[in-house]
Structures are given as structure tokens and as C-alpha cells.
Amino acid sequence: MLKVGVIGTGMIGQDHIRRMTTVLAGVQVTAVSDVDTVVAASVGAGVGASVHATGGEVIADPSVDAVVVCSWGPTHEEYVLAAIAAGKPVFCEKPLATTQEACLRILDAEVAAGRRLVQVGYMRRYDAEYRALKSSLGVIGRPLMMHCAHRNASVPSFYEKEMAITDTAVHEIDMVRWLFDDEVAAVRVLVPRRSGNGGELQDPLFVVMEMAGGVLVDVEISVNIRYGYDIRGEVVGENGTAALGNASLVTIRHGGVEASPVPVDWRERFLRAYDVEFQEWIDSLTAGGRPVGPSAWDGYAAAVVSDAGVAALRTGDRVPVSLVERPKLYGAEVAAA
Incomplete structure (x- = not known):
């Protein structure tokens, strides 16, 4: 015990x-x-x-x-x-x-x-859908791109614009390192038209990550989307695509409408x-x-990429990611679990 x-x-x-x-x-x-x-x-x-x-x-x-x-x-x-x-x-x-x-x-x-x-x-490394997505990569050929969305119905009043990177997109940052067994080489952040739901908060954001091996990842960050907590991901390979399934367990047909309930928050979506x-x-x-x-190496790498993302948000520039040499203790940890 x-x-x-x-x-x-x-x-x-x-x-x-x-x-x-x-x-x-x-x-x-x-x-x-x-x-x-x-x-x-x-x-x-x-x-x-x-x-x-x-x-x-x-x-x-x-x-x-x-x-x-x-x-x-x-x-x-x-x-x-x-x-x-x-x-x-x-x-x-x-x-x-x-x-x-x-x-x-x-x-x-x-x-x-x-x-x-x-x-x-x-x-996310322990989510059944993400694990199935990782397992499918050998079927669709070499990964070329990934499209992601991270949508919250709302966020607390203390949420600040940089938290869209450090608190929200950080999950995608770790996930793509694990999914592709690769490090992030550079980050850009594009700023689209502002949603009226976010008040003074700059929402949404569009994050682009360049993996060291050449895969390009885009992440839509929308934290006041209102309708629910919606996590999406699709990998485009040379010979096909693989996408996360629908997190809803049921599809309802009623009153002339077909609908799939959307999770309320992260606890519901990732409970298992x-x-x-x-x-x-x-x-x-x-x-x-x-x-x-x-x-700990994964925690460090996520922090470095997050800092690069914050710098990209502030400047509008493409910001390279620079990691220290990985200690031998963490020789294959990107691919772990």
C-alpha cells in the first residue's frame, strides 16, 4: 500500500x-x-x-x-x-x-x-482518445501537420491574456511533444478579431508551433466560447488523417434536432x-x-516553450525555442507514458 x-x-x-x-x-x-x-x-x-x-x-x-x-x-x-x-x-x-x-x-x-x-x-497523455490518436500515427504515414482547438466556455475574472499560453495552451505544448516524440523548435502567435465575450481579454488566439522534425501544429485558443469545453485534434499524415473522437457518449435526436452534449469543463472531459x-x-x-x-524534463521543456509563446504574443514575432542539453537521466522521456 x-x-x-x-x-x-x-x-x-x-x-x-x-x-x-x-x-x-x-x-x-x-x-x-x-x-x-x-x-x-x-x-x-x-x-x-x-x-x-x-x-x-x-x-x-x-x-x-x-x-x-x-x-x-x-x-x-x-x-x-x-x-x-x-x-x-x-x-x-x-x-x-x-x-x-x-x-x-x-x-x-x-x-x-x-x-x-x-x-x-x-x-492528456493518459486520455484514451489521445492514446488512440498516438497509436494511429503509424497507419496514416509520416505526420505533416496537426490542427488543434482548446475551447473553454468561460474563464475566471483573474485570467489574463498570457494565461492563454501558460495555463491553457501548455496542455497542447506537452501533448504534441509526447505525440510526435519531438521537441518544439519555434512558436508564433497570431491575434484574430477579438470576441466580445472576453471583455478586455485578447480572445481568441492562434498559436503555431514548429516541431524540430518539421511537423507544423496550429492551436486555436478560445476561452470564452460559451457553449462548453471542447477539445479537438486532427493529425494530417502523408496517407491519411487521424482525429480525436467525439467526447460525448450519446447523440440525442429530439424535436427535429440531432445534438451531442458538450462537456461542461475540464473535469468532465478528462475525468477518466x-x-x-x-x-x-x-x-x-x-x-x-x-x-x-x-x-521533470517535460515540465522544464513546457516552461521554455510557454515562455517562447508569451514572447511571441507580446512581439508578434516567430520566437525560437532554446533548451539546455537534456541530461542522460531523461534520455527518452518525451516518448514516455
């Missing part, structure tokens, strides 16, 4: 605790913490976990074998580094850290430890992917003692 401590008991933290206590096998939540001590106490009591004042105390708790970090992004570096220092595997929700420099410090610490301890929460992601993380630690999913 893997004993897990969770740092951060907000919405995503509570959802992960729910799945680890009611859905998944081979895991027990033994400790929690949050800056909101009242919420942490309530969540801890609900699952029989000890409640700590700080994330550092969770990591140091001898009843904790592995750590899940779901706290505010700027705290991730501190907790991931502490987990590495303690020799405990750590699952970190994205971002790995909020700057490239912080990501590199995590890489250095993990390389110095000499083994993989970090996994980053990029759940989160379950698979965590079960495979748990199983990998139980079987081999190390995570095999998205690595």
Missing part, C-alpha cells in the same frame, strides 16, 4: 484525494496540508489523514512514502526540491515551477539524486484520464520505485 501525503487541499487537491480514497487501488492518503488550515482539517478528518501546518511537514512525515503537490504554482519548486532531498517520489500538478530557472534547479537536484523521482501532471494517470503513477512506484510518466 503506497502511503501518500497531499500538499494543497483546494479544488484539484480534493479531487485527487477523492480518487485516491474512493476510486483507485493500492494507495492511502495519510497526511495533508494547506494554507487554509480549516479546509485542510476538514479534508484530513474526512479521510483519516493527519493534518500538518506546512507542506514541509507533510514531506518529512514518516508515514508518507510519496508526495502529491497541488498547491499554488509559485510554491511548487520548494516542495518538489524538498521531496527530492527526502528521497520521496513526488507528483506535481502543472506547472513544475513558474520559471525556467526554477525548473532547471529541479532538474539539477534530480540528476544529483541519480534517479527519477518527479512526475508532472500532464493528464486523471484516474488512469494516478493509478499508473501508483503502480509504477509500487512495482519499480520510480515514476515513468511526464518527467
